Amino acid sequence: MTSSPHCEIDTATTDILILGSGGAGLFAGLHAKQANPDLEVTVAAKGLIGKSGCTRMVQGGFNVAVNPGDSVERHFMDTIIGGKWLPRQDLTWRLCETAVERVQELENELGCFFDRNADGTLHQKAFAGQSFDRTAHKGDLTGIEIINRLMEKVWALDLVKLEEHRAIDLIPAKDQSGIAGVLMIDIRSGRYRLVRTKTVLLATGAGPSMYRYHTPSGDKSCDGLAMALRFGLSLRDMEMVQFHPTGILAGPDTRMTGTILEEGLRGAGGYLLNGAGERFMTNYDPAAERATRDIVSRSMYQEIRDGRATQQGGLFIEMVHLGSDRVRQMFPGMVKRCGDCGFDLAAGRVEVVPTAHYMMGGVQMEIDCTTSTPGLFVAGEDAGGVHGANRLGGNGVANSTVFGAIAGDEMAAAIGRGAPLRDPDPEFVERAVARAEKPFGHSKADLSGVRERLWSVMWDKVGILRTADGIREGMRGLDDCRETLTGIGVEDHDRAFNLTWHDWLNLDNQITVSQVIANASLARDDSRGAHFREDFPTTGNLEQSTYTCTRFENEQLIQEMTPVAFTIVKPGESLIDGEAGAPRAAQNGDPS
């Protein structure tokens, strides 16, 4: 098979190879180059550098304890409580501590111009689940400012840029001593390219795009997680998928469906209404619409499942009682966005549905972003353990920028210590090519059927409310999806920018990672954070918390539960004087 002219492989060599150009990838590139300008640093992204991924889509902002009234301890406690005691505490501490330096770096060295208070200091807004207003932001589109500034700097540096290069597999050394390189497809030409390198950063941003409704950018299909799994790494907390309550429901034929309306709408007093036009959140939680993301998402899902949905299967958000002019003035961007899907947010109702937003789980990493494989680093949404069972709004970008930069520093240091260029395992390369070539052997057919099947299976069976039976049914559904996909072919005559080929590869990875989510969901028989089991609706004993680990061995998924080490605080304790356990506002879920 590899003898076909299509399967010729271009090769290149570099010192540091970064996969992904979100907050994690770009910061890694910047820091590696700053640490040692003589290193050859290559950034490869599936889309355009800086334009792909979710960091650009960040709306709310960046959590950082810089206000004198706030503290790293407080940020840490909020994150641990929010994560329901599952986070790996040394990672969380590093996140909160380094976020300060990172925001100051963004402001002072990169030129991000965050919003200010009247006295000129950084403005920080309230975000749900936090005991202090600590979210730094630029309007309601913070990610644009962060990524534009990073992009400018990175474009000015002498980096090797591989835009529109899709990594398809991590390649181990022939002698099993560590990572040797990454096999990619140059999307523009459709050719394979093997980049040999001393170190690799996996920063492809995970992204739960296997759910019918999802927020992440279209280039994210869990490629990094699937590659890590095939490589033999262990993924933790994979059952923890965060859903955002208010995704736009504009119909099945538009990509706008699933994209988010900001949380501030509920915070400002917007109503959620069911298909009959009645408010329902009051039946579920005293905080009603202002309850936390997970509670609102679950209540909405239940309302929909119980048949009180709109015709399209969603619910409504309504703002008009706040005065349409005021809504227009408070949320101009959201009003315009809804207008583009044919809804009038200010004066009418907009159809919404909970939407899959973020994956707390990911590759197990150490505090210096290393993994169990020498030379392989991980950062950003691809990494697991920082957030535990739930992620606070504003800790996502903090996570990717904090650890991305650490990874950059550490990769440069690793090379300083003599990280070798290893010989790639040719067998592994051959298998990777064979996997990517699979669809070309078959007669072509429409992929939409598999995509929709996958979306429904995950949404209905491994989604917001889960049961053991449902998950098992979901697993069978995933097997079906895999089987159908294997039989579907893709047109071979033009491989350059062949999106349908990449759709196929996306689905392949999404199904793989969906299987991991299903396995981990089945293994966790309690409800906590983002994971809710209707057959086990309560949270287990916190002191004996364990987290899920999933890995591939001999073509089988191996599932394990590992005890959480409470290295900094134990359940019931707090780092904050006078507050047993946690800051009160965090426990209750701040209603903003």
Add this chain to the structure above:
Amino acid sequence: MEKSLFLAQRITAMILAPLAIIHLGLTLFAVQGGLTATEILNRTQGNIGWALFYSLFVVCAAIHAPIGLRHVINEWTVMPRRWVNALVIMLGGVLLLLGLQAVAAVY
């Protein structure tokens, strides 16, 4: 360089604006029933004010127009930059020369 040219063009434009308005008004006023040389000369001959007025007009136009044309030629033709510069400098010279000659003639 680009900045100086830009400034020169806009400043001359600002000077030209009132001059052109006066000139236009005058032309309309004077043209009544056809011009005669004597009429023009009567108005202008020996009048240092008018001479200065038109000299300024000519100088400004000789700066303003070549800079404008330079852009036009650069953008709409493939003529090498060097030639364009030479050409418009020549044009400026011609304008200046003919213009001042005309002013001198009617003075």
Add this chain to the structure above:
Amino acid sequence: MAALAHRLSGVLLALFLPFHFLLLGSALEGADELDRYLRFADSPLVKIAEWGLVSLLCIHLLLGIRVLCLELTHWPHRSEKLRSWILPSVIASMLVGLLFLVRAF
């Protein structure tokens, strides 16, 4: 549109101005000479050319003032407001040109 009109009028002005100067410059040869030219200038053809020059100057002037306002003044959203400048400018120039013609005959 406005830019095109401005540009064409500017270029044409630049091209015709030397001839205009040449004409006036012939006053050097004496008033008679100029008179002969001006008599010649009575012919409709030249009238029309002169009319062109006046209209061109006028339109270039008005649109030029528009550009100056766009660039050198500081009121927000001026580009939209100044879009309405275009048609009146053209009409005004036509009127001035017409006036010139009427008076010239």
Add this chain to the structure above:
Amino acid sequence: MSPTDTANELLKVRIWRGREQGRLVDYEIETRKNQTVLDVVTEIQHRLEPTLAYRFACRVGVCGSCAMTVNGRPRWACRTHIKNVVTDNTLTIEPLRNLPKLKDLVCDMAPFIETWQKAGAPFSGTATRHDKPAAVKPDSAMRLAADAALQCINCAVCYSACDVVNWNPDYIGPAGLNRAWTLINDVRHSKRELTFELAFGTGGCGSCHSHGNCTRHCPVELRPSESIAGLKRAAFSGLPEE
């Protein structure tokens, strides 16, 4: 995505296929109530033309990857509702103007992104990651000027709309100059003079003829033409000061 609420009516879509050389190919799909230009292109790729190339990422108008020429005008595909652009039941979709064509609707954005550097970016500060952020009054004139021009999604719509970019290969273009203007109004930027020099250098804002197409087409309602006018004013009055 299954076809729903099909309104039987057919939409005629003409799409540029090929690279620098290419042609318009006709497709027909059913008109639906809720579709953007990106959705139309996606549907054609999913159902009719699997090798059709186009680019998108965020699908909500923040990444600036999806711009294309729709019925003659540059637009962001993901946020352009077809009901606002269809004429005679036809959509003609071509790649952006003024950029090298890679395949079908995909352009090479690199020359456009490079204009940032030509215009004097990136930012260069004097404070470091160990310092507190500078105090900047939110209502100061410079901050307001910078704020008004900051949230560019670098979609190249303005670059594609500007005739001068088309005529003058050296011209930096509206987006890069717009960025320069934000830097010049950033009190923290230590190379304001240099940025200004570059923004006014060869192909700089002296080449802009205030056509205003940039401002007219910018999908996020920035006003590059006014930023450029600001730079031009600074040529008379010097750099803005607090």
